[in-house]
Amino acid sequence: MSGRPNSPPSGGESRLRKVLPSLATHENIYTLPNWLTASRLVAAPFVGYCILNDHHTWALGLFAYAGITDLLDGWIARRWELQTVVGTIIDPMADKILMTILTVALAAKGALPVWLAVIILGRDVGLAISAIYYRWISLPPPKTFSRYWDFSLPSAEVRPTTISKYNTALQLALMGLTTVAPVVPTLDLATPLGVMQYIVAATTIWSGASYVYSKDAVKILPHSQVKPRDEANKKE
Structure with missing residues (x-):
């Protein structure tokens, strides 16, 4: 036990106390819905690649995966109250990127x-x-x-x-x-x-x-x- 219970905190402790409250206000972005949305963002370019290279079965499978996860991440976020500000941004972004890639790739293939x-x-x-x-x-x-x-x-x-x-x-x-x-x-x-x-x-x-x-x-x-x-x- 310290012999100076009422001594002022050191400089390091003081700085840490100032940082901790601000960290506590940050939302947790590493949620399952956000991971599912991020996976759609990653999958979108591969859908375009598969279409351009005539890997039609893979393209259809990835497209189906994107559709399922799009429904699933929203349901999970609402069911367990895991909505985040980041999620409201990247979710429509993932949809729009997928739609753009599909449009360009399918048009390029005729x-x-x-x-x-x-x-x-x-x-x-x-x-x-x-x-x-x-x-x-x-x-x-x-x-x-x-x-x-x-x-x-x-x-x-x-x-x-x-x-x-x-x-x-x-x-x-x-x-x-x-x-x-x-x-x-x-x-x-x-x-x-x-x-x-x-x-x-x-x-x-x-x-x-x-x-x-x-x-x-x-x-x-x-x-x-x-x-x-x-x-x-x-x-x-």
């Missing part, structure tokens, strides 16, 4: 019309540019590069429209059916694929326009909701 690939990718590029724009104009001053990438400062919310949700499901169905076609050559999927391609083209254009004309798609948050976080950061 399984998907180039005009449809241009519509799908064009919509995504347009939404990405819009997101950057709305983030900038809605960011409370001072507008700096570091504050732009500080997502603890909310400025605008983009809410998926109803047609956008249907469009995502139809796009995935089209990609899945297109991936199945070479694996089961005995099935004549030419007509269903042709019909689905025009449907997806229509819903893709419609969903892109819905973000422009819908009043509820983009919500600019009032600066009063941001100031408390800024002030809290200043006090730390």
Whole structure:
């Protein structure tokens, strides 16, 4: 036992006490849902590789794995309350990367019309540019590069429209059916694929326009909701 129970803590102890509280506020990102989402991110390039190199069975298997884990990670996160901020970012990112790779790879192999690939990718590029724009104009001053990438400062919310949700499901169905076609050559999927391609083209254009004309798609948050976080950061 120390003979100086009331002695002030040493410099190392003092620094450690200051660090520990801040560490305790960090969320645990190493959860099962996040690992499953990360595995989808890793699998996406291999799906494209398999399609480009005519490994159709592997491509279909990896696509099925991505779909199953997409459903599973969300269910696990909700069931055991394992939602994280990182998860809300990388989950849609994994879906979008997979969709982009599938679109490019299938179009390159001639399984998907180039005009449809241009519509799908064009919509995504347009939404990405819009997101950057709305983030900038809605960011409370001072507008700096570091504050732009500080997502603890909310400025605008983009809410998926109803047609956008249907469009995502139809796009995935089209990609899945297109991936199945070479694996089961005995099935004549030419007509269903042709019909689905025009449907997806229509819903893709419609969903892109819905973000422009819908009043509820983009919500600019009032600066009063941001100031408390800024002030809290200043006090730390």
